Amino acid sequence: AQSVSQHNHHVILSEAASLELGCNYSYGGTVNLFWYVQYPGQHLQLLLKYFSGDPLVKGIKGFEAEFIKSKFSFNLRKPSVQWSDTAEYFCAVLFCGNKLVFGAGTILRVKS
Protein backbone atom coordinates (compact mmCIF):
# COMPACT_ATOMS: atom_id res chain seq x y z
CA ALA A 1 0.00 0.00 0.00
CA GLN A 2 1.14 3.53 -0.67
CA SER A 3 2.04 5.18 2.60
CA VAL A 4 4.02 8.09 3.97
CA SER A 5 5.74 8.01 7.35
CA GLN A 6 6.91 10.96 9.36
CA HIS A 7 9.25 9.97 12.13
CA ASN A 8 8.40 12.47 14.83
CA HIS A 9 4.98 13.69 15.85
CA HIS A 10 6.20 16.47 18.13
CA VAL A 11 9.49 18.36 17.99
CA ILE A 12 10.51 21.14 20.35
CA LEU A 13 13.51 23.29 19.50
CA SER A 14 15.05 26.49 20.72
CA GLU A 15 15.48 29.39 18.33
CA ALA A 16 18.58 29.10 16.13
CA ALA A 17 18.67 25.31 16.49
CA SER A 18 18.87 23.23 13.34
CA LEU A 19 15.87 21.27 12.18
CA GLU A 20 15.55 17.98 10.37
CA LEU A 21 12.19 16.28 9.93
CA GLY A 22 12.17 12.79 8.52
CA CYS A 23 9.85 11.49 5.83
CA ASN A 24 9.82 8.07 4.21
CA TYR A 25 7.43 6.63 1.69
CA SER A 26 6.59 3.10 0.71
CA TYR A 27 6.43 3.12 -3.07
CA GLY A 28 9.39 2.29 -5.29
CA GLY A 29 8.28 3.89 -8.52
CA THR A 30 8.26 7.46 -9.73
CA VAL A 31 6.89 9.84 -7.17
CA ASN A 32 6.52 13.55 -6.69
CA LEU A 33 7.34 14.80 -3.22
CA PHE A 34 6.11 17.76 -1.22
CA TRP A 35 6.37 19.43 2.12
CA TYR A 36 3.43 21.47 3.30
CA VAL A 37 3.23 23.69 6.35
CA GLN A 38 0.15 24.57 8.36
CA TYR A 39 0.54 27.57 10.66
CA PRO A 40 -1.86 27.73 13.59
CA GLY A 41 -5.36 28.44 12.35
CA GLN A 42 -4.34 28.61 8.71
CA HIS A 43 -4.60 26.46 5.62
CA LEU A 44 -1.92 24.19 4.26
CA GLN A 45 0.75 25.97 2.27
CA LEU A 46 3.32 24.48 -0.03
CA LEU A 47 6.88 24.79 1.32
CA LEU A 48 8.72 23.00 -1.45
CA LYS A 49 8.37 20.25 -4.00
CA TYR A 50 10.46 17.79 -5.93
CA PHE A 51 9.60 16.00 -9.14
CA SER A 52 12.87 15.72 -11.04
CA GLY A 53 16.41 17.05 -11.31
CA ASP A 54 18.60 18.13 -8.42
CA PRO A 55 17.61 16.03 -5.40
CA LEU A 56 18.36 18.95 -3.08
CA VAL A 57 15.38 21.24 -3.26
CA LYS A 58 15.19 24.72 -1.80
CA GLY A 59 11.86 26.10 -0.70
CA ILE A 60 10.48 29.19 0.94
CA LYS A 61 11.57 30.64 4.28
CA GLY A 62 14.99 28.98 4.22
CA PHE A 63 13.72 25.41 4.13
CA GLU A 64 15.29 22.73 1.99
CA ALA A 65 14.74 19.01 1.48
CA GLU A 66 16.82 16.21 0.08
CA PHE A 67 15.40 13.37 -1.95
CA ILE A 68 17.33 10.13 -1.45
CA LYS A 69 15.83 7.62 -3.83
CA SER A 70 17.66 4.60 -2.40
CA LYS A 71 16.25 5.33 1.04
CA PHE A 72 12.75 6.38 -0.13
CA SER A 73 13.26 9.49 1.94
CA PHE A 74 12.58 13.21 1.59
CA ASN A 75 13.77 14.89 4.77
CA LEU A 76 13.09 18.53 5.49
CA ARG A 77 15.85 20.73 6.91
CA LYS A 78 16.43 24.25 8.10
CA PRO A 79 19.80 25.36 9.50
CA SER A 80 18.39 27.82 12.05
CA VAL A 81 14.75 27.86 13.10
CA GLN A 82 12.81 30.90 14.24
CA TRP A 83 9.88 31.25 16.59
CA SER A 84 7.70 31.95 13.55
CA ASP A 85 8.43 28.45 12.23
CA THR A 86 6.13 27.03 14.89
CA ALA A 87 3.63 25.05 12.82
CA GLU A 88 2.67 21.58 11.72
CA TYR A 89 4.65 20.15 8.83
CA PHE A 90 3.31 17.54 6.46
CA CYS A 91 5.25 15.43 4.03
CA ALA A 92 3.15 14.39 1.03
CA VAL A 93 3.74 12.06 -1.88
CA LEU A 94 1.99 12.03 -5.21
CA PHE A 95 2.08 8.41 -6.23
CA CYS A 96 1.20 7.12 -9.67
CA GLY A 97 -1.98 8.90 -10.53
CA ASN A 98 -2.95 12.07 -8.82
CA LYS A 99 -3.80 11.21 -5.24
CA LEU A 100 -1.65 13.11 -2.80
CA VAL A 101 -0.99 11.01 0.29
CA PHE A 102 0.03 12.85 3.42
CA GLY A 103 2.09 11.76 6.37
CA ALA A 104 0.67 12.13 9.86
CA GLY A 105 2.35 15.48 10.34
CA THR A 106 5.01 16.80 12.71
CA ILE A 107 4.14 19.56 15.15
CA LEU A 108 7.13 21.84 15.58
CA ARG A 109 7.30 24.20 18.52
CA VAL A 110 10.11 26.70 18.58
CA LYS A 111 10.86 28.23 21.96
CA SER A 112 11.93 31.85 21.92
Add this chain to the structure above:
Amino acid sequence: DSGVTQTPKHLITATGQRVTLRCSPRSGDLSVYWYQQSLDQGLQFLIQYYNGEERAKGNILERFSAQQFPDLHSELNLSSLELGDSALYFCASSASDRSAHYGYTFGSGTRLTVV
Protein backbone atom coordinates in the same frame (compact mmCIF):
# COMPACT_ATOMS: atom_id res chain seq x y z
CA ASP B 1 -5.85 34.11 0.51
CA SER B 2 -4.98 30.99 -1.49
CA GLY B 3 -7.71 31.45 -4.10
CA VAL B 4 -9.58 28.35 -2.93
CA THR B 5 -12.73 29.38 -1.06
CA GLN B 6 -14.48 27.16 1.41
CA THR B 7 -17.75 27.88 3.17
CA PRO B 8 -18.79 27.84 5.88
CA LYS B 9 -15.68 28.24 8.03
CA HIS B 10 -17.34 26.70 11.05
CA LEU B 11 -20.31 24.41 11.39
CA ILE B 12 -21.86 22.95 14.52
CA THR B 13 -24.57 20.38 14.13
CA ALA B 14 -26.18 17.50 15.95
CA THR B 15 -25.69 13.79 15.45
CA GLY B 16 -27.87 12.31 12.75
CA GLN B 17 -28.02 15.53 10.77
CA ARG B 18 -26.83 16.26 7.24
CA VAL B 19 -24.57 19.11 6.17
CA THR B 20 -23.13 20.42 2.92
CA LEU B 21 -19.67 21.89 2.63
CA ARG B 22 -18.86 24.05 -0.32
CA CYS B 23 -15.63 24.68 -2.19
CA SER B 24 -14.78 27.02 -5.03
CA PRO B 25 -11.47 26.12 -6.65
CA ARG B 26 -8.81 28.61 -7.68
CA SER B 27 -9.67 30.32 -10.93
CA GLY B 28 -8.71 28.07 -13.85
CA ASP B 29 -8.29 24.92 -11.77
CA LEU B 30 -10.33 21.95 -12.93
CA SER B 31 -9.49 19.44 -10.22
CA VAL B 32 -10.94 19.54 -6.74
CA TYR B 33 -9.82 17.32 -3.88
CA TRP B 34 -11.44 16.83 -0.50
CA TYR B 35 -9.47 15.93 2.61
CA GLN B 36 -10.50 15.26 6.18
CA GLN B 37 -8.13 16.26 8.96
CA SER B 38 -8.75 14.79 12.39
CA LEU B 39 -6.53 14.38 15.41
CA ASP B 40 -6.48 10.60 15.28
CA GLN B 41 -6.47 10.01 11.51
CA GLY B 42 -4.37 12.92 10.29
CA LEU B 43 -4.99 14.18 6.76
CA GLN B 44 -7.06 11.65 4.84
CA PHE B 45 -7.86 11.92 1.16
CA LEU B 46 -11.58 11.57 0.57
CA ILE B 47 -12.34 12.13 -3.09
CA GLN B 48 -11.26 13.95 -6.24
CA TYR B 49 -13.29 15.48 -9.03
CA TYR B 50 -11.94 16.62 -12.35
CA ASN B 51 -14.06 18.81 -14.60
CA GLY B 52 -17.28 17.48 -13.15
CA GLU B 53 -16.38 13.81 -13.01
CA GLU B 54 -15.25 11.70 -10.09
CA ARG B 55 -11.60 10.82 -10.68
CA ALA B 56 -10.31 9.16 -7.53
CA LYS B 57 -11.74 7.91 -4.29
CA GLY B 58 -10.02 7.54 -0.97
CA ASN B 59 -11.23 6.76 2.52
CA ILE B 60 -14.67 8.24 2.02
CA LEU B 61 -17.54 6.78 4.01
CA GLU B 62 -20.74 5.73 2.28
CA ARG B 63 -22.57 8.38 4.31
CA PHE B 64 -20.48 10.99 2.52
CA SER B 65 -20.86 12.05 -1.08
CA ALA B 66 -19.56 14.81 -3.28
CA GLN B 67 -20.13 16.39 -6.63
CA GLN B 68 -18.60 19.02 -8.86
CA PHE B 69 -20.88 21.36 -10.74
CA PRO B 70 -20.49 22.85 -14.25
CA ASP B 71 -19.09 26.05 -12.75
CA LEU B 72 -16.45 23.79 -11.12
CA HIS B 73 -17.42 24.45 -7.53
CA SER B 74 -17.75 21.33 -5.45
CA GLU B 75 -19.92 20.25 -2.56
CA LEU B 76 -19.22 17.60 0.03
CA ASN B 77 -22.36 16.17 1.61
CA LEU B 78 -22.10 14.49 4.98
CA SER B 79 -25.16 12.67 6.27
CA SER B 80 -26.21 10.72 9.37
CA LEU B 81 -23.48 12.57 11.18
CA GLU B 82 -21.66 10.95 14.07
CA LEU B 83 -19.47 12.45 16.76
CA GLY B 84 -16.44 10.95 15.05
CA ASP B 85 -17.11 13.00 11.92
CA SER B 86 -15.99 16.11 13.79
CA ALA B 87 -12.94 17.29 11.88
CA LEU B 88 -11.47 19.94 9.66
CA TYR B 89 -12.47 19.38 6.04
CA PHE B 90 -10.12 20.81 3.46
CA CYS B 91 -10.68 21.36 -0.19
CA ALA B 92 -7.75 21.70 -2.57
CA SER B 93 -7.49 22.38 -6.27
CA SER B 94 -5.02 21.95 -9.09
CA ALA B 95 -5.13 22.98 -12.71
CA SER B 96 -5.47 19.45 -14.03
CA ASP B 97 -4.57 15.87 -13.31
CA ARG B 98 -1.28 16.31 -15.11
CA SER B 99 -0.34 19.40 -13.16
CA ALA B 100 -0.95 17.81 -9.78
CA HIS B 101 2.78 17.37 -9.39
CA TYR B 102 3.10 21.13 -9.05
CA GLY B 103 1.21 20.79 -5.81
CA TYR B 104 -2.28 21.51 -4.70
CA THR B 105 -3.65 24.81 -3.46
CA PHE B 106 -5.60 24.38 -0.27
CA GLY B 107 -8.52 26.31 1.10
CA SER B 108 -8.79 27.38 4.73
CA GLY B 109 -11.05 24.49 5.62
CA THR B 110 -14.43 24.02 7.25
CA ARG B 111 -14.34 23.02 10.89
CA LEU B 112 -17.23 20.66 11.55
CA THR B 113 -18.26 19.95 15.11
CA VAL B 114 -20.87 17.29 15.70
CA VAL B 115 -22.50 17.44 19.13
